[in-house]
Amino acid sequence: MTGPWHRDTLSIDQQLALTTAATNLAREFDDTFGRETIERFLHSSYGEFAGRAVVLNFLPLLAERFARQRLRALARVEGDGDDGRPVALFLCTHNAGRSQMALGFFTHLTGDRAIGWSGGSSPAHTVNPAAVAAMAEVGIDISSEFPKPWTDEIVRAADAVITMGCGDACPIFPGRRYEDWDIADPDGLDLDAVRPIRDAIEQRVRQLVDELLPAPV
Structure with a gap:
């Protein structure tokens, strides 16, 4: 968690938004988890962003x-939410460039046939604008994504864990498929320099999709 926070420090609007979020999650997961677990995950998730959020009004969302x-x-890990679709998790340092572009391609190519997630060892404040622009050029919108950390349950739920530059910080759990992609970090680069990184990621993601979702014979 980035830093301590307390519900009393929130504005009335933020408190109401967080209460609404808890209600939404309880409605979705009431057959799987108790309210205490749901609120614990919501509040700890809020804490992950509280110390580095750019726009505080978006924090509850x-x-x-x-x-x-x-x-x-967590539901997948506990055997309650595995619908048979493969899960790919893309990890890099800041979850602002490489892993976000990889997730964008993966989601675009697989649709609802697979599940894609991403995370970072040291999440940035926002997604890299050059990465957003590069992906927009190929018709994929990642502007609504946000840098986030990984958590144990997210890594344990993934079938394939793809790492890109997070080194020793990348988590290792037995039984997961791991790949490390040697791809340059787009941080600080302009759009011209990001384009070849984007294209290299696309090539890798297409190969991964073919392996996770082989065409029927």
């Missing part, structure tokens, strides 16, 4: 989205 992903991952 980000927390809800991240808590939903974590709860879905």
